[in-house]
């Protein structure tokens with residue numbers, strides 16, 4: 001259903017250039033981030049919600065300046081007890097930089113409406129989702145009769161970059177204040193092409209590291225004078241690629257490793273043997289793994305317990321005798337931890353609402369990149385988490401994606417369909433309604449109270 005206020009507010013939010021990292025224009029970018037937060041807090045204020053602006057700084061070399069964040073809350077029917085439903089929505093208003101502005105059809109920070117789509121940086125990831133939830137909260141709160149739910153909203157300006165002065169710290173403050181959400185919706189893009197086809201219940205973690213191989217640079221014609229790291233690398237690569245972890249489940253893929261980048265040699269020179277080689281590996285891992293254990297597995301496989309098949313390859317003795325030239329480094333202090341939240345009440349309820357509203361059987365999965373959902377478990381291990389947001393590729397145009405190189409999250413000409421934005425809002429409202437019904441039933445059962453007469 002056409003929702004004018006939602007689309008107007010989404011356009012306003014999209015037209016603020018709250019990008020991260022702040023880059024060189026720190027003051028200007030900080031001001032834009034504050035503007036985006038103010039737009040959100042004005043909506044919270046309008047609906048009678050309480051809110052607090054939070055600014056966090058430090059703890060990151062990547063981001064030495066303060067980051068605006070916002071927490072808002074509305075408690076309809078004040079007698080909510082600890083074990084009654086308290087739902088928290090998590091979102092971010094920072095966006096990745098637009099890249100080459102000339103490649104965009106229009107200004108990435110002026111929402112352009114065309115053929116039922118809004119085009120701007122952050123349309124899909126994830127300003128339209130943030131606005132959909134805020135407006136859902138407002139619409140839900142408008143009619144208090146028979147409503148009984150505490151709703152929180154945590155909005156950060158630090159998700160796309162360091163993620164150290166954002167959701168992690170908001171959640172920590174919530175815990176310190178005794179706020180304990182039972183259900184969490186992360187509003188990140190959650191389905192590929194169509195709204196509602198997927199709900200995420202986890203994400204794998206991410207560990208990055210390097211392999212360095214020391215050689216001895218020299219003239220190609222004098223092999224006794226040099227040691228070529230390129231001879232050793234295929235051995236290391238073969239071992240890394242042979243590692244397997246069978247630790248996934250029906251929702252989450254197994255832990256796996258990819259070598260992302262290799263840097264060695266000089267393609268413009270024909271007779272220099274390189275003196276060193278650097279490669280980057282990336283491990284995406286499930287909630288069954290600890291980063292330290294993964295690092296041990298890698299070290300063991302390369303240095304101590306070579307797989308049997310490796311021992312039979314020609315030149316094995318050469319490799320074994322040169323192991324001291326190899327070093328393995330893992331960036332353990334920038335690991336993104338995985339999370340997995342067993343699908344339960346909230347996932348079922350979201351599936352039910354999607355079926356009712358969109359006639360789609362939503363699948364539950366845990367694929368995709370890291371999100372702030374990973375911080376929830378740290379502070380609220382009992383909370384059930386789902387991720388439900390817009391389609392990752394920006395939504396289909398006339399049933400197809402006309403150009404997969406643009407339109408999706410982090411791409412040029414990022415877009416979101418107006419129908420999807422309104423649809424997401426309606427899903428959120430209905431999820432709030434259904435959770436509220438659960439609370440009313442449980443409170444009346446426990447205390448015989450009638451919540452319909454209570455107001456904030």
Ligand SMILES: [Zn+2]
Pocket residue numbers: 092125126159188189
């Ligand atoms: Zn995002």
